[in-house]
Amino acid sequence: MTLSLVSPDEVRTAFSQAMSDMYRHEVPQYGTLLELVADINAKTLAADPELAQTLAAGGELERLDVERHGAIRVGTAEELSLLRRVFALMGMEPVGYYDLSQAGVPVHSTAFRPVDEAALKRNPFRVFTSLLRLELISDDDLRRQATAILAGRDIFTQEARELLELGERQGGFDAHQAERFVGAILETFRWHQDATVDHATYQALHDAHRLVADVVCFRGPHINHLTPRTLDIDAAQAAMPAYGIDPKAVIEGPPPRRCPILLRQTSFKALEESIRFAGRDDGSHTARFGEIEQRGIALTRAGRERYDALLARSRELPPAADNAAHQRQLGEVFADLPDDLASLRQQGLAYFRYRLSDTGHAALAAGETPPADLDALIARHWVEALPITYEDFLPVSAAGIFQSNLGDTRHAAYASESNQAAFELALGRPVLDEFDLYARLEEDSRERLRQQLGQ
Ligand code: OOG
Ligand code: NI
Numbered sequence: 057m058t059l060s061l062v063s064p065d066e067v068r069t070a071f072s073q074a075m076s077d078m079y080r081h082e083v084p085q086y087g088t089l090l091e092l093v094a095d096i097n098a099k100t101l102a103a104d105p106e107l108a109q110t111l112a113a114g115g116e117l118e119r120l121d122v123e124r125h126g127a128i129r130v131g132t133a134e135e136l137s138l139l140r141r142v143f144a145l146m147g148m149e150p151v152g153y154y155d156l157s158q159a160g161v162p163v164h165s166t167a168f169r170p171v172d173e174a175a176l177k178r179n180p181f182r183v184f185t186s187l188l189r190l191e192l193i194s195d196d197d198l199r200r201q202a203t204a205i206l207a208g209r210d211i212f213t214q215e216a217r218e219l220l221e222l223g224e225r226q227g228g229f230d231a232h233q234a235e236r237f238v239g240a241i242l243e244t245f246r247w248h249q250d251a252t253v254d255h256a257t258y259q260a261l262h263d264a265h266r267l268v269a270d271v272v273c274f275r276g277p278h279i280n281h282l283t284p285r286t287l288d289i290d291a292a293q294a295a296m297p298a299y300g301i302d303p304k305a306v307i308e309g310p311p312p313r314r315c316p317i318l319l320r321q322t323s324f325k326a327l328e329e330s331i332r333f334a335g336r337d338d339g340s341h342t343a344r345f346g347e348i349e350q351r352g353i354a355l356t357r358a359g360r361e362r363y364d365a366l367l368a369r370s371r372e373l374p375p376a377a378d379n380a381a382h383q384r385q386l387g388e389v390f391a392d393l394p395d396d397l398a399s400l401r402q403q404g405l406a407y408f409r410y411r412l413s414d415t416g417h418a419a420l421a422a423g424e425t426p427p428a429d430l431d432a433l434i435a436r437h438w439v440e441a442l443p444i445t446y447e448d449f450l451p452v453s454a455a456g457i458f459q460s461n462l463g464d465t466r467h468a469a470y471a472s473e474s475n476q477a478a479f480e481l482a483l484g485r486p487v488l489d490e491f492d493l494y495a496r497l498e499e500d501s502r503e504r505l506r507q508q509l510g511q
Contacts (some may be wrong), residue, residue, distance in 0.1 A: 061228035064147030065178040068170065070238045071146055072181035075126060075245065079282050082247050082344070085301060085324060086282060089346040092292060092299045093284045094121070100287040107287070114409070114442045115177045123285040125182040125349070128245060128277040129163060129270065131206040133482035135277070136187050138212065138220070140483055142241055143168040143183065145223045147175050150185075150487040152448050155474030159455030160467035162192040162265055164479050166487045167449055173497055180447055184454070187482055188271045192470050193264050202261060202272045205253060211276040216240035245279040247329075247344070254335040266462050270343045280461075281323065281345045289320045289350035293379065296324065301346075304460040306379045308453035310363065311386035313395050316352025317406070318363065318446045321453050323347035326461040345461050353397075353443035354494045359405030366390050367452060397443060402431075407444040407494040409501040412508050413437055426509045430502075439505065444497055448490045 080087040097120060101108045111117045130136050140150060148168040156163050163186035170176050190206075193199040212220075219237045223229050229237055251258055251273045262269035271277070286292045290312055296303040301324045309320040326345040332338055355363055370389040376382035393405075400406040410430070412420070416438035420426065426438055433439040459466065480486050505511075 059226060059230050061226065062231050062234050064145060064228065065170070065175050067229065067234045067238065068146035068148060068175075068181050069122065069179045070234065071241065072122065072124065072126075072179060074238050074242050075279060076124065076282060078242060078246065079126075079279055083327065083346065085327070086346045088299050088301060089324070089348060090284055092295055092301070093286045093348055096292045096295060097287045100291070110442075111287075113440070114445070116445065119177060119180060120285060120287075122179050123181075124282050125167075125184060126245075126279050126282045127184040127186070128279055129186040129188060129267065130211070130277045131188050131190075131202075131209075131271045133187075135211055136185070136482050137484040139185060140168070140485065141224065142216075142220055145220070145228065145237070146181075148181070148183070150483060150485070151493065152490045153474075153476045153479060153487050154449060154451045154454060155476075156186070156451065156455055156458060157189065157192060157470040157472050157474065159452075159459065160469050161267060161455060161458045161462075162189045162467075162470060163187060163267065164189060164475065165454070166479070166483070169447055171488065171493055173500070176447060182447065182449075184449055187479060188268065189470075189472070189475075192472060193268060195264065198260055198264055201257070202268065205257075205272050209252065209275060211244050213240055213243050216244065244276050246276070247278045248275045249329075249331050250275075251331050251333050251339075251341070253333065255333040255337055255339060258333060258339065265467055266342075266465075267458075270341070273341075278344070280326075280343050281347050283321070283323075283347040283349050286348045286350050289322060289348060290383070292348050293322050304457075306376075306382045306456075308456040309450060310352075310367075311383050311390050313352075313390070315395055315397055315400065315443070316350060317355060317359075317393075317400075318352055319448075319450055319453065320350045320352075321347060321457060323457055323460060342463065343461070347457060351445050351447075353400065354407045354446040354448075354490075356404055356407060356494075357491050358403075359400070360491075362393055362405065366393060371452075397441065401441055407498045408441040409444050409497060410505050411440050411442060411501065412505060413440045420509070426511065428511070433509075444494055 147170050149171055150166040151169055152167055154165040165186040167182050167184050169182035219240055253273045258269055258273050261272050293303050304323050307320050307322045310317050324346050326342045328340050328342045331341045366389050370386050376385050394400055401408055427433050
């Protein structure tokens with residue numbers, strides 16, 4: 057009997073929907089956030105037909121409602137490499153390396169996400185995945201104890217492990233197996249009210265760093281937030297209180313711009329939730345929250361260097377009084393970066409997807425000779441340059457999101473080297489370079505164009 061395998065895109069879509077349903081059930085405020093984002097997106101599109109048209113042309117409109125990212129934190133190399141295999145069956149690969157230790161968070165991370173154009177269009181679901189760096193716990197006894205606790209847990213059900221191996225053997229799943237796989241993997245990310253340790257152990261780990269307690273004291277890496285994509289994050293941030301949501305103080309990332317770049321994010325603060333310790337006494341734990349994001353154009357290495365330099369400059373200024381003042385201040389610093397697509401393109405600061413326009417198609421059909429170079433093709437409207445959306449994360453913003461959920465006690469930067477090699481060893485493969493991926497998307501579109509034009 058031959059097996060008819062479903063596409064990994066379908067498995068990923070089913071999984072992202074199942075995660076969203078589970079999280080809405082676990083954290084009802086996330087459901088409210090989804091409503092808010094849907095309201096704001098509908099209003100934004102109605103008020104800005106040009107934006108609606110650009111999004112539709114780029115294939116962004118169909119994916120808007122399914123689009124989200126999530127975040128998890130794991131404790132061991134084995135957990136991370138198993139998740140790498142699980143996500144591979146959903147068409148997700150590790151992209152980028154993020155070192156959060158500089159910001160006083162004892163983890164390093166990658167993002168599992170689809171990488172090719174068709175898969176990104178179908179459903180770009182991403183999971184920001186952090187690995188706890190136990191070596192950054194300075195107390196020897198506590199570090200050994202945390203290591204032992206983690207060594208004794210299994211974050212996967214037996215069924216999940218069996219299906220993972222089956223999927224790898226077969227090179228995928230049939231529809232029924234895919235459904236079982238999604239259900240079994242969902243268990244890994246479920247919230248457990250029962251901690252696996254007693255109160256004293258929790259407290260000791262919590263005192264080392266709140267994140268250490270979050271990773272070590274539970275049965276598995278509960279999903280700690282999910283993040284829908286909004287088209288107007290300033291409006292969404294402003295509307296949160298009216299929906300009963302308490303936002304973090306400032307929106308992370310670049311200021312509002314005519315041509316949105318990279319990624320802007322904000323979240324509501326983590327909820328205090330009741331838990332039960334192994335000794336049966338009650339306590340509380342604060343880890344889970346909701347976030348929204350607005351995505352813009354992906355920057356080239358040169359563009360990203362400009363972004364990083366401007367962000368660093370803005371961080372030297374005295375902190376602003378509130379989000380509005382913060383955004384104004386950022387806006388002044390970022391005035392140095394061109395804010396129109398033509399300049400971003402001509403100066404090689406951002407990535408674009410090139411496409412033969414209706415005019416180009418008609419001219420070609422009429423037997424006209426196309427202009428020889430890209431700028432002339434664009435100037436004569438044969439070709440459209442569409443922004444390529446940024447699909448990744450930003451380390452400074454991620455640190456801000458972590459931080460806003462770690463309460464008021466800030467940990468100083470860890471005096472450690474960033475260690476991509478150790479992360480990749482734990483992961484079991486190198487991470488992909490995000491710039492290479494965007495460059496390839498751009499180059500593929502140019503290659504298609506050259507073929508159509510016979511150049
Ligand atoms: C991850 C925080 C980073 C983002 O969107 O930058 C993140 C975490 O809290 O585990 O999700
Ligand atoms: Ni996030």
